[in-house]
Amino acid sequence: MEPITLCGLVIVIFGFWVEFEPYIMKFARAIRRSRLFADLIPNSQIHKHIRPNTLPICHAKTLNY
Numbered sequence: 001m002e003p004i005t006l007c008g009l010v011i012v013i014f015g016f017w018v019e020f021e022p023y024i025m026k027f028a029r030a031i032r033r034s035r036l037f038a039d040l041i042p043n044s045q046i047h048k049h050i051r052p053n054t055l056p057i058c059h060a061k062t063l064n065y
Helices: 003-032 035-040 057-063
Strands: none
Touching: none
């Protein structure tokens, strides 16, 4: 494609995004809050790292601090 055509296409796509963004975001929020989506994507637990000064004694002896 010619550069002028690509620039025009980018402008048109940006215009559509600005025009329909509220509806797209509303649709995306509805999907994210649906029960089906929650069943498909399991909740991942965030693992907290243990700081070295709070390690149990048995682990602290093996780390050679």
